[in-house]
Amino acid sequence: MIVGLLLALVLLQDPPKPAASEAPAAKPEKKPVYTALVGGDVHTVTQGVMKGGSVLLKDDKIFRIGQNLDLPEGTIRIDVTGKRVLPGLIAVSAHGLGLSNAPGKIADALDPFSESIQLALAGGITSAFVEPGGGPGGIFGGGAGASAPGAMIKMSAGTLEGMLLAEPASVSLGAWMVGSPSERYDLKDSLLKARAHLEKERDFEKRRAENKLKAGETVPRAAGALETHVRLLKGELVARMSAPHIDDLRRALDLVNEFKFKVVLTDVIEGWIIPEEIGRARAYCVVEPRAKEHAPRNSSGRAGSSIEQAAILRKTGVKFALLPPNATVGTGGVAGRDLMTLPLDGAFAIRGGLDEQTALEAITITAAEICGVETRIGSLEEGKDADVIVLDGDPFDYRTFVELTFVNGRLLYEKSKSPYFSHLKGRK
Amino acid sequence: MTALALWFALLAVQDDELVALTNLRILTVTRGEIEQGTIVIQGGKFLAAGADVKTPPGCRIVDGKGLVAFPGMVHPHSRLGIFEVSSTGGSTPLHLAYDELNPSLDVFSQSLRSGFTTFGVLPTGGGIAGQGVILKPAGGSRDELVLEKAGFLRIVLQPGSAGKEAIRQALEAARKAIEAEKKTPAAKPDEKTLPLARFLRGELPGIVETAGPSELLHFWQVMEGFTEFKPRVSYAGSPDAYKAASELGARKARVILRPLLSLAPFTRERINPGAELAKVGVEVAFAPFGDGPEAYQGCLFRVSELVKFGLSRETALRALTIVPAEMMGVEKRVGSIEAGKDADLLLFSGDPLSPQSRLRDVYINGKQVFHGE
Numbered sequence: 084m085i086v087g088l089l090l091a092l093v094l095l096q097d098p099p100k101p102a103a104s105e106a107p108a109a110k111p112e113k114k115p116v117y118t119a120l121v122g123g124d125v126h127t128v129t130q131g132v133m134k135g136g137s138v139l140l141k142d143d144k145i146f147r148i149g150q151n152l153d154l155p156e157g158t159i160r161i162d163v164t165g166k167r168v169l170p171g172l173i174a175v176s177a178h179g180l181g182l183s184n185a186p187g188k189i190a191d192a193l194d195p196f197s198e199s200i201q202l203a204l205a206g207g208i209t210s211a212f213v214e215p216g217g218g219p220g221g222i223f224g225g226g227a228g229a230s231a232p233g234a235m236i237k238m239s240a241g242t243l244e245g246m247l248l249a250e251p252a253s254v255s256l257g258a259w260m261v262g263s264p265s266e267r268y269d270l271k272d273s274l275l276k277a278r279a280h281l282e283k284e285r286d287f288e289k290r291r292a293e294n295k296l297k298a299g300e301t302v303p304r305a306a307g308a309l310e311t312h313v314r315l316l317k318g319e320l321v322a323r324m325s326a327p328h329i330d331d332l333r334r335a336l337d338l339v340n341e342f343k344f345k346v347v348l349t350d351v352i353e354g355w356i357i358p359e360e361i362g363r364a365r366a367y368c369v370v371e372p373r374a375k376e377h378a379p380r381n382s383s384g385r386a387g388s389s390i391e392q393a394a395i396l397r398k399t400g401v402k403f404a405l406l407p408p409n410a411t412v413g414t415g416g417v418a419g420r421d422l423m424t425l426p427l428d429g430a431f432a433i434r435g436g437l438d439e440q441t442a443l444e445a446i447t448i449t450a451a452e453i454c455g456v457e458t459r460i461g462s463l464e465e466g467k468d469a470d471v472i473v474l475d476g477d478p479f480d481y482r483t484f485v486e487l488t489f490v491n492g493r494l495l496y497e498k499s500k501s502p503y504f505s506h507l508k509g510r511k
Numbered sequence: 512m513t514a515l516a517l518w519f520a521l522l523a524v525q526d527d528e529l530v531a532l533t534n535l536r537i538l539t540v541t542r543g544e545i546e547q548g549t550i551v552i553q554g555g556k557f558l559a560a561g562a563d564v565k566t567p568p569g570c571r572i573v574d575g576k577g578l579v580a581f582p583g584m585v586h587p588h589s590r591l592g593i594f595e596v597s598s599t600g601g602s603t604p605l606h607l608a609y610d611e612l613n614p615s616l617d618v619f620s621q622s623l624r625s626g627f628t629t630f631g632v633l634p635t636g637g638g639i640a641g642q643g644v645i646l647k648p649a650g651g652s653r654d655e656l657v658l659e660k661a662g663f664l665r666i667v668l669q670p671g672s673a674g675k676e677a678i679r680q681a682l683e684a685a686r687k688a689i690e691a692e693k694k695t696p697a698a699k700p701d702e703k704t705l706p707l708a709r710f711l712r713g714e715l716p717g718i719v720e721t722a723g724p725s726e727l728l729h730f731w732q733v734m735e736g737f738t739e740f741k742p743r744v745s746y747a748g749s750p751d752a753y754k755a756a757s758e759l760g761a762r763k764a765r766v767i768l769r770p771l772l773s774l775a776p777f778t779r780e781r782i783n784p785g786a787e788l789a790k791v792g793v794e795v796a797f798a799p800f801g802d803g804p805e806a807y808q809g810c811l812f813r814v815s816e817l818v819k820f821g822l823s824r825e826t827a828l829r830a831l832t833i834v835p836a837e838m839m840g841v842e843k844r845v846g847s848i849e850a851g852k853d854a855d856l857l858l859f860s861g862d863p864l865s866p867q868s869r870l871r872d873v874y875i876n877g878k879q880v881f882h883g884e
């Protein structure tokens with residue numbers, strides 16, 4: 084934490100001048116801060132690998148990527164020869180990461196001083212989808228999911244500025260999956276109303292284009308839950324549905340096929356059996372390659388998990404993100420099974436036949452797409468957010484460590500200075 | 512022996528009698544340390560204090576050789592005399608800690624030996640909890656105890672949207688009242704809005720309690736909507752406020768801490784939160800861990816430990832006296848040994864931060880209220 088704060092201070096060329104007592108710090112005219120990562124292998128994810136390239140950050144954005152870049156005067160130059168430079172990793176679900184356990188909006192529960200953020204940064208995670216208390220607990224927890232929508236946050240240690248990326252970032256349709264018949268009916272009713280509302284809006288737009296509006300007519304407005312569902316049907320929001328098994332998957336897909344919305348199926352165990360059905364509905368999946376589940380005896384309905392699930396979904400064209408069995412960070416529990424080693428979930432998917440490029444996408448750009456923020460994060464591209472990590476080896480090798488983590492252009496983690504990790508040296 | 516003589520001498524002090532305590536080492540807090548000096552008291556106030564103070568004619572002189580004078584200490588975050596259990600939520604700015612006080616409790620007389628002579632007593636509650644009472648524990652009736660009946664506003668920021676929204680709404684109402692008064696002077700803020708209007712105008716100091724440093728950021732986010740005002744705010748409740756040191760320092764904020772060392776996350780490395788904050792220009796006050804003999808008596812010892820681990824001695828001494836007085840807006844009355852201020856005085860057998868020193872005498876408003884062997 085202290086390291087991060089100090090680094091952040093170093094990066095600020097003009098520290099805020101002391102203001103009058105209790106007045107908010109006056110913002111001085113800020114010169115742009117340039118930071119260059121020079122000489123590493125740049126894994127852009129979306130535009131291939133550039134050997135011995137440089138990534139130039141300008142304030143909180145990626146400014147230039149290339150070989151032999153001209154660095155502006157005053158650029159902070161960091162030599163990363165022999166290292167790999169990647170976009171920050173994205174957790175499509177993280178329980179309690181960077182949040183106080185407060186009810187209400189996530190914007191008001193952000194905890195940039197949380198030690199969980201320090202751990203996430205050490206694991207190379209720069210953004211995460213989080214839900215207010217009581218979110219779905221993975222394959223072990225099950226449950227209807229949080230009642231309040233989730234948000235995308237960044238691991239911007241020490242500051243609220245730039246920490247919230249998107250809120251809401253999801254619509255929970257848990258009622259459809261585990262609700263009572265009347266709750267399911269209510270949900271469907273609301274979606275039908277949303278569809279009718281959407282038609283009204285489209286009709287309005289059409290008549291406006293044709294100059295056929297009545298005098299004083301205004302855009303039809305939806306509020307509350309209806310508004311959320313209208314936005315869902317417009318494709319502005321993504322639904323999340325926990326669907327581990329075939330029956331859950333088919334139940335979820337029924338609704339998706341009827342209303343045609345963007346959906347993320349989470350906790351998926353048996354997607355490998357019906358990949359075509361998932362693909363036809365254009366649904367995204369969240370897969371835990373290290374999750375194991377036996378096919379129960381005396382059941383014709385369950386087939387259990389398969390390490391090949393990710394590879395099978397890939398062959399069918401289904402897009403997915405990866406998660407560990409425990410979507411948390413912490414210093415307790417079983418080592419290597421939580422978000423601090425997210426690339427290892429890629430390694431297990433690769434073990435099951437997935438190609439490395441898709442495995443990398445599944446923890447970066449596809450994860451961003453699933454969370455609706457792919458224009459901001461998930462790859463190294465000029466103009467995107469400066470969320471960058473530097474690794475000392477192959478991301479899917481268990482001996483690899485994160486050496487540097489940047490969020491919004493600020494260097495917030497340095498392994499060599501971390502009290503928890505600096506002494507660890509993987510044997511190569 | 513000297514101290515005993517002094518005690519008997521002072522028992523006879525009349526309110527307007529001139530008394531001079533000579534040959535003292537004086538830690539004035541605001542005017543430096545005087546190796547050998549004289550303090551003159553009259554009418555419950557310091558008349559003069561310094562190395563070359565002449566004892567006025569007709570003055571009774573008491574020799575304080577070997578003793579160290581220190582101002583009575585100020586406790587900015589006390590619950591002395593109140594036994595309600597704290598509740599959460601709500602917005603009750605009119606609630607007064609004064610109304611909760613039980614003056615017949617013997618906690619007041621017991622606290623006379625604590626070295627704390629001014630207490631900021633918090634009202635029970637959460638959210639905008641109400642107004643604290645500032646008191647001195649010497650006196651018979653409640654009104655004799657009280658220095659300021661409604662001395663400061665206690666704001667408890669609960670984590671989450673509801674807590675922020677409650678504060679935002681209360682401040683919005685206060686702003687509206689202030690603007691209405693500007694237009695029509697007759698339109699005074701109503702009773703419930705007045706404390707918050709006074710807070711915004713800087714007339715009523717506020718003590719803002721947060722569970723952690725992140726809530727400080729959330730509080731400032733709320734206050735960004737009220738930048739035309741310069742309220743007087745101190746922060747309390749967060750032991751790891753040092754994590755927000757750069758922000759607190761940029762604001763030259765005031766922070767109340769418990770006198771305690773902490774550990775850097777994931778390590779056994781010691782952190783001295785008070786020193787970290789003082790380094791960046793934050794004004795730090797130390798409050799004991801609670802109210803009662805153990806908490807009071809342990810306080811100076813704990814502070815001396817912090818000095819051992821890197822806190823400057825000057826910061827430590829200010830943190831027990833003038834800084835908490837400033838937090839509650841009573842710095843013109845108490846918190847240092849200066850002519851014109853209340854004669855609240857401690858006499859130690861040695862340096863107050865030395866574990867070997869004993870508190871020998873306590874004076875409140877010029878009257879001796881405790882004498883130890």
